Every structure is written in structure tokens, then in C-alpha cells.
Amino acid sequence: MAQSTGLAGFYxxxxxxxxxxxxxxxxxxxAASTGTPVYVYSxxxxxxxxxxxxxxxGDYPHALHYALKANSTLAIARLMxxxxxxxxxxxxxxxxxxxxxxxxxxxxxxxxxxxxxxxLERAVALGVKAINVESGGELAxxxxxxxxxxxxxxxAIRINPDIDAKSHPHISTGLxxxxxxxxxxxARELVQTLTGRPSLALVAIHVHVGxxxxxxxxxxxxxxxxxxxxxxxxxxxxxxxxxxLGGGLGVSYDGGAVPSAADYVGVLLGxxxxxxxxxxxxxxxxxxxxxxxxxxxxxxxxxxxATSDFIIIDAGMTELMRPALYDAFHRIEPVSAPxxxxxxxxxxxxxxxxxxxxxxxxxxxxxxxxxxxxxxDAGAYGAVMASxxxxxxxxxxxxxxxxxWRVIRRRQTIDDLLAQEx
Ligand code: LLP
Numbered sequence: 047m048a049q050s051t052g053l054a055g056f057y058x059x060x061x062x063x064x065x066x067x068x069x070x071x072x073x074x075x076x077a078a079s080t081g082t083p084v085y086v087y088s089x090x091x092x093x094x095x096x097x098x099x100x101x102x103x104g105d106y107p108h109a110l111h112y113a114l115k116a117n118s119t120l121a122i123a124r125l126m127x128x129x130x131x132x133x134x135x136x137x138x139x140x141x142x143x144x145x146x147x148x149x150x151x152x153x154x155x156x157x158x159x160x161x162x163x164x165x166l167e168r169a170v171a172l173g174v175k176a177i178n179v180e181s182g183g184e185l186a187x188x189x190x191x192x193x194x195x196x197x198x199x200x201x202a203i204r205i206n207p208d209i210d211a212k213s214h215p216h217i218s219t220g221l222x223x224x225x226x227x228x229x230x231x232x233a234r235e236l237v238q239t240l241t242g243r244p245s246l247a248l249v250a251i252h253v254h255v256g257x258x259x260x261x262x263x264x265x266x267x268x269x270x271x272x273x274x275x276x277x278x279x280x281x282x283x284x285x286x287x288x289x290x291l292g293g294g295l296g297v298s299y300d301g302g303a304v305p306s307a308a309d310y311v312g313v314l315l316g317x318x319x320x321x322x323x324x325x326x327x328x329x330x331x332x333x334x335x336x337x338x339x340x341x342x343x344x345x346x347x348x349x350x351x352a353t354s355d356f357i358i359i360d361a362g363m364t365e366l367m368r369p370a371l372y373d374a375f376h377r378i379e380p381v382s383a384p385x386x387x388x389x390x391x392x393x394x395x396x397x398x399x400x401x402x403x404x405x406x407x408x409x410x411x412x413x414x415x416x417x418x419x420x421x422x423d424a425g426a427y428g429a430v431m432a433s434x435x436x437x438x439x440x441x442x443x444x445x446x447x448x449x450x451w452r453v454i455r456r457r458q459t460i461d462d463l464l465a466q467e468x
Contacts, residue, residue, distance in 0.1 A: 084444055085424065145172075254294060297332055375405075
């Protein structure tokens with residue numbers, strides 16, 4: 047295994063010439079060993095992205111609850127824990143992953159618009175840091191569980207601030223028409239009922255307005271609202287412990303400008319400082335997306351139009367669903383050829399769906415069957431959203447760390463695929 051050069055992430059030693067590597071390790075070598083498709087993650091990038099956000103808070107009290115939904119492969123969860131991160135879990139199964147990765151219940155916030163009674167009970171029994179409550183009905187169910195188990199449950203109330211995150215409609219959550227959280231008026235009314243409900247301890251107000259947000263304005267407005275409500279409740283005597291501002295900061299998939307971690311944190315601090323409350327955030331994508339690439343091999347090249355060809359690769363919507371689901375853009379570059387060229391290609395997966403397009407209208411150097419390509423910024427919402435459609439096995443995952451690489455999740459086999467069937 048090649049030695050690291052000290053540079054972090056995916057790069058070419060001399061731009062335009064050499065093979066694409068990850069933290070100095072040859073992607074060609076990894077793919078030759080593991081086969082394709084394979085996700086490759088850079089531990090150095092994961093660490094750097096976490097630390098930049100963490101450092102931006104300076105001495106202001108805060109906790110980063112990494113959103114496991116972005117990437118919860120056990121080794122990645124463990125790496126985040128080693129960095130000092132806590133987690134945001136969106137299902138009881140993410141809570142179990144967090145527990146197996148070594149997180150304490152006090153490091154877990156539990157979010158989700160539809161937590162089942164079983165999920166709530168497990169979270170109550172564990173005594174997680176907070177259950178982020180999304181409705182009056184959920185609060186009542188939670189209270190009944192708490193009473194039955196003789197526990198006091200720590201809750202945060204999730205407010206739907208009716209703010210347009212100006213992201214893709216499928217990943218915007220903060221508008222009234224979205225299913226998430228409680229409208230402000232209802233949230234205020236619900237909080238007032240808490241004084242007579244000793245099994246419920248209100249510890250925070252929670253907001254999260256969407257994902258892949260590339261303008262700070264919606265994040266500022268959501269933070270301002272959470273701060274205002276928190277101040278108000280503090281004045282009424284509610285002993286709030288922190289403000290939870292969710293996740294959502296976007297990354298640059300296409301090289302365009304996005305807010306820096308420092309600007310983002312500056313905006314949050316600007317709004318929340320007046321409450322003197324610690325800040326919790328739940329970043330997922332901004333930490334994990336740039337840390338991962340999906341490696342795939344060209345299976346076939348065939349004519350499409352007079353001026354363009356199809357490139358059929360061995361990864362598609364089953365491995366990386368984002369392009370098919372959100373029309374999301376991911377850079378695609380050949381591993382052993384320059385990143386761009388003058389051939390017009392439509393890069394598609396092997397799945398029997400016309401929506402299984404990984405990259406539209408791309409200009410690349412000439413590619414042939416057997417060539418390796420890297421689909422960039424796939425570390426978040428990539429492997430976690432993979433499916434077995436067409437009975438395709440879940441891809442392998444590799445972590446590169448300190449010039450060494452190892453398989454952190456082996457590719458599924460046909461026996462794995464059939465293991466639950468009779
Ligand atoms: N907190 C809550 C309550 C969330 O719902 C989410 C994401 C996060 C934190 C983390 O957000 P981030 O920092 O990653 O933006 N599958 C979609 C993204 C769905 C995001 C869902 N919620 C995609 O591939 O773009």
C-alpha cells in the first residue's frame with residue numbers, strides 16, 4: 047500500500063497528468079483489489095471537515111452531533127466518535143449503530159418524523175440526550191412510555207419555522223407544507239402544557255430547515271427563530287440546556303462557491319449568543335460528502351446521438367441514488383486520464399430504468415470498457431441510500447487512513463442477499 051504524501055483527499059500528483067489518488071493511495075490499486083463498485087473514503091478529509099467546524103466555535107460551548115443518516119458505516123461512526131463528535135440518529139437502528147460504535151446515550155439525539163412506539167421506548171430506556179419531538183401526539187405517546195417506565199424523558203421540541211431553504215424541494219424540510227416539526231404557534235402551546243407533565247423535561251428547541259443549503263440566509267433565520275423562542279422560554283423559567291440548530295450546510299458538488307464553515311458558525315453564533323445557551327448542530331453532508339468517492343468501471347461504450355455516446359458503468363442508482371432521485375450533480379472523472387476532455391458522454395448505470403443516469407452531458411477524454419471512473423463527493427447519502435434493486439449487492443466500502451487502506455464493509459454476496467429468505 048502506497049505511502050501518503052500528506053495531502054488530504056482525492057487529487058492528482060501533477061494536475062492533468064497522473065492517476066487520481068486518495069490521500070496518496072492509488073485508487074487503481076484499491077479497485078484492482080476490491081473490485082468495483084467500491085466507495086473509498088478519506089479519513090483525513092473526515093477529520094479535517096469535522097475539525098474546521100468544531101474550531102469555528104472557538105470557546106463558545108457547543109456540540110457537533112454528526113448526522114448518522116449521511117453515512118453510518120460502523121468504521122466511519124467510530125472515526126467520528128474518536129474525533130469527539132456526538133451523533134444525531136434518525137431511527138432506532140441508527141441508535142443501535144451508534145451504541146455499537148461506542149457512543150454513550152448522552153451523546154445521542156433522536157430525530158425523526160415517524161418514530162414508532164418501539165423506537166421511542168428503546169430511546170427512553172437508554173436515556174438519550176434528547177428526543178426531538180415532532181408533534182403533540184408523539185409527545186403524548188412519549189409521556190405514556192415515560193410514566194410506564196418510571197423515567198423522566200429529555201425532550202426537544204422541533205419547530206417548523208416555515209422558512210424556504212432554497213434547496214432541492216425533496217430535501218427542504220422547513221416549510222409549512224413539509225411534514226416536519228410543529229408550526230410555531232402549536233409548538234408554543236405544546237410547551238405550555240409541559241409544566242403539568244413531570245415525566246417530560248424540556249431541554250431544547252430544535253430546528254432543521256433542509257439539506258444542501260448553499261445560502262446562509264435561511265440558516266440565519268432559523269437560528270434567529272430558535273434563539274427567540276428559547277429566550278422567551280428561559281424568561282418563563284424553562285431550564286433549557288442548549289439550542290439545536292440541525293444540519294443542512296451544503297457542499298460544492300460542481301466547484302461553485304459555498305459558505306465556509308467559519309461563516310456558517312459565525313451566523314449561528316450571531317443569533318444564539320444572546321441566549322447564552324450552548325449550540326448543538328447536526329452536520330452530515332458537509333463532513334462526509336467530500337470525503338468519499340464511488341469507483342466504478344466502464345462496462346460498455348455505445349453510440350447515443352451523432353455527437354455523444356453512452357458510457358455504461360457498473361454503478362448506478364442502486365449504489366448512488368442521488369442523481370436519479372434529485373437530478374443531483376456529481377463530478378465524474380476517469381482515474382487514469384485527465385479529468386476533462388472533448389468527448390460528449392451520457393454516463394449511465396446498469397439498472398433497468400431510464401432514470402438510472404449518473405452523469406448527463408459530460409465532457410471527458412475518450413473512455414473504453416475496463417476504464418475506472420471516480421464519482422466524487424459521494425461520501426454522504428451515497429452508500430447509506432444504496433439498494434438491492436435488480437438483486438444487486440451492496441457495494442464494498444474502503445477507508446484510507448494514514449497511507450493505508452482497509453475494507454470497512456465487504457461487498458454483499460448472493461448468500462448475504464438471500465440470508466433472510468426461506
Ligand atoms: N438533522 C436533521 C433533523 C435532518 O433531517 C438532517 C438531514 C440532518 C440533520 C443532516 O443534514 P445535512 O447536514 O446532511 O444536510 N438524501 C438527501 C439528504 C437528506 C437529508 C435529510 N435530513 C440527499 O442525498 O441530498
